[in-house]
Each structure stands twice: as structure tokens, then as C-alpha cells.
Amino acid sequence: MQGTMHSRPTAGLETPTIPSELESPRAKLVYLFLSTYGEATISELESCLEMKKISLYSILSTLCERGLIDQDAERYRLC
Numbered sequence: 263m264q265g266t267m268h269s270r271p272t273a274g275l276e277t278p279t280i281p282s283e284l285e286s287p288r289a290k291l292v293y294l295f296l297s298t299y300g301e302a303t304i305s306e307l308e309s310c311l312e313m314k315k316i317s318l319y320s321i322l323s324t325l326c327e328r329g330l331i332d333q334d335a336e337r338y339r340l341c
Contacts, residue, residue: 278293278294278297278298280293280294281293281328281330283328284330286321288313288317288321289321289324289325291311291313292307292311292313292318292321292322292325293325293330293331293340295307295310295311296331296338296339296340297340300339300340301334301337301338301339302337302338302339303336303337303338304318304319304322304336304338307322307338322338325338329341
């Protein structure tokens, strides 16, 4: 795993709020991961969450379409 995933979470001590429109447990997991670590690549998400890339691409696409996350090159982060 690369550097950013070994560091402490950057979101502080607050419990992240999950948007009510997220119904999928996997989408919630991806959202919580990004809210905790700030940003991640698809490979980092795959490794840390033990999810297949094909599933992650679908989830990330949906989160982007809903305006919940942004993609900057190969990195994803919350809006």
C-alpha cells in the first residue's frame, strides 16, 4: 500500500455523515473510506477495501454523477 493509506485519517475526530441517498452498503463503505482518508486511487481502494475494480468503477461513477465525490486524474475525493 502506498503512503497516504498508512497515515492517520485526515477528517479529524468527527463521525462522518453518510448522505441519505446512498443505499448500497458498498457505496457507503467507499464514501466513508474517502471521508476518513481524504483521497485515494482505485488501486488503493481495491487493496484497502478488498473490492474488485469493476465494482469500484461502478460505485465511483455513481458517486461522481450524484456530486458526492470528485475525480482528479486517478485520485478520488469527497466534494
